[in-house]
Amino acid sequence: MNPLTVPVPRLPVGDTFDRAIEWLRTNLESFFDVLGAVIGACVEALTGLLAQTSATQFTLLACAVIGVGLLRRGHLRPVAIAVGSWAVLYIAELAGGAATSVIGSMPAALFNPAMSLFQAEYVYPPLIPALLLLVALVVLSFVLGRGTRQELLAALTCVALFAVALAHFTLGVQLSLVTLPLFALLAYLVSGWRVALFTVLGFLLIISMDKWDNAMASLALILVATGVAVVVSLPLGILAAKSDRFSTVVRPVLDFMQTLPAFVYLLPAVAFFSIGTVPGVIATVVFAMPPGVRLTELGIRQVDKELVEAGEAFGAPDWAILRRIQLPLALSTIMAGVNQIIMLSLSMVVIAGMVGAGGLGNDVYRGIAQGNVPVGFEGGIAVVVLAIYLDRLTAAITRFSPAGRAAAAAR
């Protein structure tokens, strides 16, 4: 042994970490169980919505479009009443099968045309309240929205809903080809025809590679992870913007989260939630959250000091300054953070695939594990298409933010 070798004591860093995780797991087990269950349910529901859309979901989607149109024209109260009644009916159905018994008591002939349209063997009870809501909203559109383009919106939405139902449920066109136009339409409305064209071509490529279901599963995972990351990072960013001390504490933590190799926090995630989608979402949230916090802080701090002072000078309380001045003006920066969260989530999809999160990550991981280049490459290409789609969409939303409109007005 070299005499100059200095013995450095071995610090039990890894073991301590392991023990900390073990302690957390035994002491906060119920918390992690609930968290895992909620996240798992969310991802599952969203995957179902995207990959196996039911007639009820299509109907509710149409309701959402018409409802948003009504809200934007300032008809808050009637829409709230309609949606509230629907929610009551829906809960009554879930709790006591109210709709089922009502439907059972009515003559079957009433439902036959609808059943044949949807190629259904029985009436799915939640569909009835959803259809009632749709009717209510359409009526509202024609009564309240007279002379505006709300009538047109309602009519077109109903036609689209009918076309989708006819194509998918009656004629048997596969769901992917039916939902693709909806994705393209969203892209067209938010960011223009180029992105819409890209959406059509890209998503057709995904379909032709037979990756649609996996892509939708990944999309669901990303959306849930993004949602969780935004919900966590927004308040943290606001706190960091308000308090210099909190900011200095939080910054190294964020650095740590971002630089720690992503594989490493799969370990505790698996320890807490076992394998599957949930640890994938958790690891994704941890990895993707930092830019959300940073950009929220930056956005709020960037708001002109004089504007905040103006709020104070007229006696506005802090929360009103935050909500009415700082957040609206920081929104475009915050949206850039959300965009970053989504992009980082996408890059985590593959790693999450390693712990059995499913989706495109699974394909890529299988490609690596089995040396199967075609499967891995096709999975990767599908991720890229999703990434570009989501990036262009979120980048364009910034234009609609208050600060964006103000900037456009100043030009």
Next chain:
Amino acid sequence: MGPAHAHPPGPECDEADEGAEEETVPAVRAENLYKVFGRRAATAVDLLSDGRHRDEIADLGVTAAVIDASFEVEPGEIFVVMGLSGSGKSTLIRMLNGLLPPTAGTVEIDGTDITGLKKAELRKVRSEKVSMVFQHFALFPHRPVVENAAYALEVRGVPREERRAKAMEALELVGLKDWEDKLPGQLSGGMQQRVGLARALAADTEIVLMDEAFSALDPLIRRDMQTQLLELQASLGKTIVFITHDLNEAMRLGDRICVLRDGRVAQIGTAQEILDHPANDYVATFTEDVDRTRVLTASSVMVPAAPYAAPTDTPRAVLRVMREQHRDFCFVLDGQERLLGVVEERDVQAADEEGAADIAEHVKPAEATTPPSTLVADLFADAARSPRPLAVLGDDDRMLGVIPRAALLDGLAMEGGRS
């Protein structure tokens, strides 16, 4: 500590002359107000109150922005705080509505000390008693003009329709009637500041703080805005504390002016007092650049001496007066010193030769007269046209004095002789 040589203590501040005040409560009252930034602020205040200059205590690691400021602003007055950048004027105005807490001293709004108030109470004072206009307008770029103007009312919880109506009234006052739905970014600088003014007016507070409100505007627009502010003030009668670094603006707007230097109050007084009796060389050098013709009035340049006579005087006596004073005319006054007109030397001469008993029938109307409040700038044309000095007439045509052309020039040259 401190440098080896002793600086003379800073200029003593002129306490607001309390004797002249009536028994009304001042709208704003600052007493021995200090604002020192830095950890050892309390030590710094002690040293500063002993009369040290703020540069002497720089090694404490503190910045003294406002030092021992005391003044009172009367209701309905425009009180201008004038100082160069770094003189502490922005800090001072921010202490008046509690945006910055003073290090020492008190601020009273309508007789209430606001330095000890809790946050919520302070917000109430701000939303109900003091509004503010900002140098860079500080309009909310994402809200239409009318919602900007209605902001104070929104904070106060006024219902939507009512606050819109009041905001529209305020916008109409500042001449922005048809712009309510535009965004601030679509307006020019001058119009934006009018929105800022409308926002403060819609708040309908007694006191309006204006922080360099016109400094960011082009000179021409700045003049328009000053005129508009004076017109509005004439009808609304707000109490305005106006901050500026421009002495001309201060002289034009201010009923009284407070000159700040290095955080201390150098002088408080009317424009005329500051021009005529600057408290020290610093203020005097400042006033050199002032366009005196726009500050001085007829009453400040007029001279008392003039040949005058009564209509009952004999021509001979009048001639003697004229010759003594080397003039070829004489003002004619009645027993109450009211100006009746003028007589000219050759007319009086003729009367004397004719043996007339008095000069009454030779009195001609005096054409060139002026009230005492006319600005000197507006006297030049009349003075140039008239062969005789301008007569300054008070109420009931009472003769207060005359302004020969030489006196006009003397008034302008005054500061040269002083320093």
